[in-house]
Every structure is written in C-alpha cells, then in structure tokens.
Amino acid sequence: MSRMPKITISVPHEGGAGLTGTWRTFRPIVDRETCNHCGICAMFCPDAVIDPDTLEIDLVYCKGCGICSNECPKKCIKMVREEH
Numbered sequence: 001m002s003r004m005p006k007i008t009i010s011v012p013h014e015g016g017a018g019l020t021g022t023w024r025t026f027r028p029i030v031d032r033e034t035c036n037h038c039g040i041c042a043m044f045c046p047d048a049v050i051d052p053d054t055l056e057i058d059l060v061y062c063k064g065c066g067i068c069s070n071e072c073p074k075k076c077i078k079m080v081r082e083e084h
C-alpha cells in the first residue's frame with residue numbers, strides 16, 4: 001500500500017512543566033504483524049508522537065489518549081494499562 005503524503009506538522013517538545021507522559025494510565029502497543037503501514041495512526045495522533053516513517057511511538061510524550069487505537073483501520077493498536 002502506498003504511503004500517505006507527508007505534511008508539515010508541529011512536533012512535541014518539553015513544556016514548562018517538564019516531560020509529559022508520566023501520568024499516562026494506558027500505553028499503545030502495536031501488533032506489527034497485523035499493521036499494514038498505512039500511517040493513519042501517525043496522522044491522527046494529536047501530539048504527533050508517532051513517527052510517520054518508522055511508526056515508532058515516542059512514549060515519553062504519548063499521553064495515552066487512545067485516538068491512534070480508535071482510528072487504526074486494522075485494529076492492531078491495543079491500549080494496555082500502565083503499571084506505575
């Protein structure tokens with residue numbers, strides 16, 4: 001399947017309160033066997049923490065919102081509860 005065209009978007013960076021994500025209660029886990037590399041998860045992530053090329057998720061900044069999981073057409077992103 002062809003990749004989505006690249007668009008210019010902002011990227012997350014450390015805010016005044018420090019790194020984000022320490023309060024996250026769920027983290028996304030991708031089933032790489034099922035993923036078809038469509039890139040839709042990267043397009044929908046509100047914090048742009050999914051690399052559109054590698055599809056790696058930067059868990060330092062991921063807030064665990066689950067939007068990527070909800071939008072994935074293959075349903076291969078599972079939200080797993082964090083063990084703090």
Ligand code: SF4
Nearest residue numbers: 045062063065066068
């Ligand atoms: S859970 Fe939310 S913040 Fe984390 S990668 Fe998915 S869409 Fe982005």
Ligand code: SF4
Nearest residue numbers: 035036038039041072
């Ligand atoms: S939306 Fe789902 S199938 Fe598409 S790249 Fe992301 S994880 Fe893979």
